[in-house]
Amino acid sequence: MSSSAALPSPSLTGPPIAALSLNCMLFAVLTIQIYSYEVKFPRDRIALKIFVWLVYIMDLTQIVLLHMFCWDVWVTGLAIQGNAPTPQPDTGAHTMMTAIISAMIQGFFAWRVYVLKRDSLIVRITAATIVLLAFTQCISCVCGVSSYYVAGKKASSVALEIELAVFTQIWMIGAVVCDLLIAVSMTWILISYNRASKVKRTRTLVKSLILRSVETGTVTFAFTMVNLILFWIMPQNYIYMVFDRTLSKLYSNALFLSLNARECGADVSTTNWVSDSTPDTTGSVSLDRSRIRFRSDTDEVIHIARHTVTDTENQFDDCQLSNKETLSSV
Template identity: 30%
Template sequence: MARGGEPFLLLTGPLFIGSLFNWSLLGTLVIQTYVYYSSGYKDSKWIKGLVISTLSLDIVQTVFATHAVWQILILGWGNPETFTELPWTAYTFPVMSGTVAALVQFFFSWRIWVLGRTKIAYIVAIVIDLVAVMQMTSGLAAGIQTAFIPIEKVGELAPQFTIWLAGSFGADVLIVVSMLWILHQNKGGIAATNGLIDRLTVRVVHSGAVTAIAAGVELVLFIRMSTTFVHDTPALFLGKLYSNVLLANLNTRRRNDTTYSTGVISVISPDHPMFNINERPGLRSALDGSETQLDNTRGSEVKFSTPVLSDHV
């Protein structure tokens, strides 16, 4: 015997599940933001502004998403016309997600720019920025156009949705590949540095994979099931995945870290002469976070305060 809600299961169910993930990730983001500001990081003002901006946008997005889900699932319960006359807040999903994703992608492209310090790195960073702008603009266009067509014709907006989601996916992949290349270039003969780079490599892959997979899944669901709300499940929380990845990267540092205090990150290759123990028998090297300390046998100490490749970047 069929239940009353089954004809609309693929319309109501995805919104309910997406809303749960949306609120859960917002809670995680609030906690991460609290940890960030209570940790005493001496970051540049624009980094702190980025954190506040993404949090603010995500709070607004949660309000919009909750309003849309409430209108459809609660106030519209039992009325099939609800699915043909969606509330205006339902059209903000791609707009808000695309905007937050672009902000986070801008941050990572900046990090590639200052870490890579090569023409290739500069070109890749610019490409990432352009792709981020493209996907954000496409998300805005998709959200606006969806408001003026019936749900059964949403599939006609496949180009806009494809550019938005494929752009997010492509930018994430570029970020991951670029960071892996930069880390690989800085591997050398010091076991401690190589071990640290290996840990950074795993973190880069994990953080980049989360957002890339989510964007890819949403794209596939939209292409295959555009007349339902199944693709809206990841759309409801995609932006918060980006924000949480940003905060997770910023919060993996020690207190009073100054990695982002000047807007410049310096990378010293482990092959640099100052780290060549064989050529400097009187020195032993100890890597400690963003500061490299060299002690000689006489007890004197030489300290290089310029941030080096560390677990903080």
């Protein structure tokens, strides 16, 4: 009986299993995505390539740190001393890297929001707010983790725990608000493009992009929100780590999913979008005068021109796609 009573709580030893499994699966997907990215876009700008590879290497480092944490939980017991959470240096390093990765990717999406509708004052303010929130949540996380380790054994005092918890709350709340802003702004911009377009196929494309933006934004927002709630109500166990340790992989996969979707002009969220559709005098659409031109993050301009047409039923012929080099870049 005494030996069973001394066993650590399942709420301490169980969640790391789920966290490690989810991380490994998402990292496998991430590896496939970066391979696909290199195959599809070998001529992307060097700055973007450095950015995506830096994100990938940081995620790989996190996988190593998470295995070290699980070793401390299941083998050495250092992470659950006294049947209570006892974070080790690898835990803090993983947490800081999560904040840094999320801030990098949030900043990237802020740039995309700005590029899509830079002539709008509201969009410029929104993009600046996203960057500010990303920077704030990142700094709060780094300061909180650093303060915890500087405090050492004193970190177990109630007063200091409350003080350090403020940093964590700022980090998580900032991340939640930032994710929400990105999802809402991207959806709003795409909806405005959808309303402005007169071409049926374009509207169908933009609707699919709206759905994709909502899906990815909802997943990251939901995981961050659940992580925040669990950390608030149950800081005495590791249940929140199922979500906390998975966040960076979700952000990274959302980044690569968006980048890879640029193939054949499938993703307008990395583009400058110009539509000059003109209806003819009979009420049908003259597709030789309806063109969509957009510029991707690569140094390519893609022109989509739909030819033939005008009849009263607005039927379309095939669309011709051509890629041309350009000297300008976003």
